[in-house]
Amino acid sequence: MELNGFCCHVGRRKRSEMVKQKNKYSSADTKLNDSDRFRDFGIFRYWFRSVEKYAPWVGKIYLVTEGHLPDWINLNNERLVHVRHQDYIPEKYLPTFNSNVIELNLHRIKDLSESFVLFNDDLFFNAPVKSIDFFESDKAKDVSIYSPIPPHDEFSMIVYNDVRIINKYFSKKMILKKTGVTFFHSNMV
Structure with a gap:
């Protein structure tokens, strides 16, 4: 590709x-x-x-x-x-x-x-x-964060807010069921 x-x-x-x-x-x-x-x-x-x-x-x-x-x-x-x-x-x-x-x-x-x-x-x-x-x-393959780390500074708040908006419109369970893909989890780090 x-x-x-x-x-x-x-x-x-x-x-x-x-x-x-x-x-x-x-x-x-x-x-x-x-x-x-x-x-x-x-x-x-x-x-x-x-x-x-x-x-x-x-x-x-x-x-x-x-x-x-x-x-x-x-x-x-x-x-x-x-x-x-x-x-x-x-x-x-x-x-x-x-x-x-x-x-x-x-x-x-x-x-x-x-x-x-x-x-x-x-x-x-x-x-x-x-x-x-x-x-x-x-x-x-990776389009969002499955489990966000709570922000502790102003910059991290941007990522946190982005994830909240994505999660508002897309069900994590539906994504997992449909694609079989987790976005980020502790085993990937």
Whole structure:
């Protein structure tokens, strides 16, 4: 299976630019948005290398950014599609620094397959994976969290709320009965 739609969101650009723009729109303590938050460790090129080495079956990679790109990136590569936030997120939500806004609008990306895997720029493959690890019979294997860990900080609350919404509309028992798949459980960790 060639996966047409391997989505990677990149959240880094020139520190001073990003800090200035984020502080302009942020109501939070601007010390939380200092340049350390947006520093570039130069590891993004290894993200592409990990896909090439451990997931060669991947078709297109949709690289989602605010508009900035590393100098070394080759936009002439037929497998790479650069998507800017303004290309798919409604203007009334821009600019955005919120990963929920970015990810909840991914379905608007032109030509993105129904079967895609989303990675952020800080998650790398470190061993071979197959498309069947993600999809089988055109169905996603892991699509939710079966037993959430109660949140203990603000960021974890995002995941917790997402799971609550999913569980509101989809019965865990029905999913297990229909697919025979558990999403996450203690034996998988």
